[in-house]
Amino acid sequence: MDIFLQAAVEEALSGQREGGIPIGSVLVHDGKIIGRGHNRRVQKNSTILHAEMDALENAGRLSPTIYQECTLFTTLSPCPMCSGAALLYKIPRIVIGENKTFMGAEELLKAHGVKLNVMNDESCIKMMSNFIRANPDLWNEDIGEAE
Amino acid sequence: MDIFLQAAVEEALSGQREGGIPIGSVLVHDGKIIGRGHNRRVQKNSTILHAEMDALENAGRLSPTIYQECTLFTTLSPCPMCSGAALLYKIPRIVIGENKTFMGAEELLKAHGVKLNVMNDESCIKMMSNFIRANPDLWNEDIGEAE
Numbered sequence: 001m002d003i004f005l006q007a008a009v010e011e012a013l014s015g016q017r018e019g020g021i022p023i024g025s026v027l028v029h030d031g032k033i034i035g036r037g038h039n040r041r042v043q044k045n046s047t048i049l050h051a052e053m054d055a056l057e058n059a060g061r062l063s064p065t066i067y068q069e070c071t072l073f074t075t076l077s078p079c080p081m082c083s084g085a086a087l088l089y090k091i092p093r094i095v096i097g098e099n100k101t102f103m104g105a106e107e108l109l110k111a112h113g114v115k116l117n118v119m120n121d122e123s124c125i126k127m128m129s130n131f132i133r134a135n136p137d138l139w140n141e142d143i144g145e146a147e
Numbered sequence: 148m149d150i151f152l153q154a155a156v157e158e159a160l161s162g163q164r165e166g167g168i169p170i171g172s173v174l175v176h177d178g179k180i181i182g183r184g185h186n187r188r189v190q191k192n193s194t195i196l197h198a199e200m201d202a203l204e205n206a207g208r209l210s211p212t213i214y215q216e217c218t219l220f221t222t223l224s225p226c227p228m229c230s231g232a233a234l235l236y237k238i239p240r241i242v243i244g245e246n247k248t249f250m251g252a253e254e255l256l257k258a259h260g261v262k263l264n265v266m267n268d269e270s271c272i273k274m275m276s277n278f279i280r281a282n283p284d285l286w287n288e289d290i291g292e293a294e
Contacts (some may be wrong), residue, residue, distance in 0.1 A: 002206025041208070048195065048204045048232065061188070065294040084252065085195065089291040090231045105231065108255070145234040146211040 001121060004028050007097055008073045011038040011051065012127060018043050019068055021135075022127050024076040025051035027059045027091075029066055035059025041142055050142075051075070052082035056089070068093050075124045077104035079143060087112055097124030101132060137138065148268060151175050152242055155220045158185040158198065159274060165190050169274050169283075172198035172221040174206045176213055181197055183185075183207025186216060188289055198222070198288075199229035203236070214238050222271045224251035226290060234259055242270030251292065 001009070004026055011024025025033035037054025040046045052074050053087035060108070067089035072078075077099035078086065086094060086109065093115040099106065106116055132139045140147055148156070151173055157169025162185035174182035184201025188192045198203070199221050214236035219225075224246035225233065233241060233256065240262040246253065253263055279286045287294055 045208050046204060047206070047208055047236075048200050053195050058194060059169050059194070061192050061194055061288065064288060064291050067291060068293065080231035080234040081228065081229070084227035084229070084234075086175065086179040087231075087252075089194075135254075141211060144214060146215065 001123075002073075002095065002119075004033065004071070005074045005075075005097055005119060006086075007033055007036065007119065008051075008075050008097065009124065009127070011036055012075045012124075014125075015039050015043070015051075016131070021138065022131050023051040023074070023076045024074065025055040027055045027070055027072055029070045034066075034070070040140070042138070048081070050079060050082050052078055053085060056085055066088070072098075076128055077102055077106060077118070078109070078111075080105040080108070083109050086114060092134060095115070095119065097121050098128065100125050101128040148238060148270075149220075149242065149266075150245055151180065151220045152266060152268065153219070154180060155198075155223065155244065156271065158183055158202075159222045159271075162186050162190070162198070163274075163278070164191050168285065170198040170218065170221070170223045172217055173203040174202045174217055176217045181209075181217075186289070189285070193247050195228070197226060198230050199225055203232055210262050211236070216260070217240060220244075221263075222291045223275055224249055224253060224265070225256070227255070230256050233261060240264070242266065245275065247272050248275040 012022040015023035020042040033123040040049035075097035083105035159169040168186040188194035222244035228238035230252035
């Protein structure tokens with residue numbers, strides 16, 4: 001597995017060990033991780049700290065030009081909020097661990113010229129499908145789905 | 148002015164008094180404000196706490212069905228990130244103070260059936276245009292625009 005996607009998986013597993021939703025993300029610039037994050041819904045009772053948002057927040061305030069040279073790695077297809085954040089900051093490329101358990105706003109991203117690499121990595125699929133099966137209510141809350 | 152839009156303006160002015168970017172938002176459910184927020188880029192060095200995101204975060208974890216009965220009020224047309232958050236949680240209506248100084252992702256929202264009420268309120272326009280004129284770099288950072 002790509003080392004940066006692996007780092008996103010490690011973030012997801014770190015979140016899972018905290019009792020949270022196992023989704024992780026890293027923001028990479030010039031071959032270096034400049035922001036790491038994972039979903040914090042449970043840990044911080046946060047409704048906006050999806051993994052990608054957490055990684056962007058942890059990267060700190062950056063010059064607008066830096067984002068335009070970044071790649072965002074995420075274990076799961078990015079939801080409309082996280083996709084919108086990528087569009088706001090004009091992040092040109094997103095590497096996605098998998099989109100089998102959840103299909104995010106990939107069409108929107110592609111329509112704006114964002115390059116997507118969907119890996120459909122088996123370990124990412126298994127991590128997420130196991131979580132969703134065991135925690136359907138928490139998962140539905142995270143994606144705003146009424147049961 | 149609508150009392151809820153006025154509450155969003157008060158949030159914006161509160162942010163301005165803190166030295167921040169004057170954009171405010173409130174989330175309203177069943178005639179009551181359940182979340183208030185304002186842009187926290189300066190105050191918290193946050194890249195994701197736009198006003199609408201701050202209001203959503205401060206509302207806390209809600210049942211998915213609650214969001215679907217909410218109206219989001221914001222002093223400024225919502226950017227792609229904040230629009231994406233509204234889409235994630237299926238918020239059906241957004242009242243927008245103005246879209247003259249900045250046009251957010253209104254077409255995306257409308258394409259997904261979100262009802263928008265754009266007030267183009269003079270006080271909102273003046274507040275934002277004064278801020279942008281005095282702080283062009285900070286403003287460009289907030290909307291991810293390279294100079």
